[in-house]
Amino acid sequence: MKRSVTIKENYEFRRLYAKGASAVLPSVVVYCRKNGRAHNRLGVTVSTKLGHAVVRNRARRRLRELFRLSQNRMAQGWDVLLVARGRTARCPHSMLQRDYDRALAQLGLVQEDKP
Structure with missing residues (x-):
């Protein structure tokens, strides 16, 4: 995988x-801008x-994974900046995923499925 x-x-x-446009949610802040x-x-x-290195690295890994899993449904040609908040490393994955999906929808980055 690339x-x-x-x-x-x-x-x-x-x-x-x-x-960039931004969406602020309890577990993550998302900034985006067209990149051409x-x-x-x-x-x-x-x-x-946020905490010591282990906690920060865990938050980074979780945010990168959210981005990786959402690539196939996102519009292309965007710079996306994810900013970890206090809950990012501790909250359940389902909550983090919900906040991230909500942020993408607010920013208009989710591609509509074509029938």
């Missing part, structure tokens, strides 16, 4: 924060306030 393309440059993160490419890119931000 690995997701990630956002790594600081200026790209700053641009998403400043000019044929594929989506992912950025993940986890603050040190």
Whole structure:
């Protein structure tokens, strides 16, 4: 399976924060912006306030997995930034998935199924 393309440059993160649309939910904050490419890119931000390295890495892994599983139903050509919140590492997967799906719907990133 192909690995997701990630956002790594600081200026790209700053641009998403400043000019991207956002959806704030209890377990995750999602920023998005058109990137002019044929594929989506992912950025993940986890603050040190969330906890020690093990907790932060767990939150990162969970957010990356949500993005990976939703790729086939997302519109293409977007930069997506996921910001972990206090609940991200501790809440049940079903709650995290529900919040993430709700954020995608609010931002209009979910592609409609064509019959």
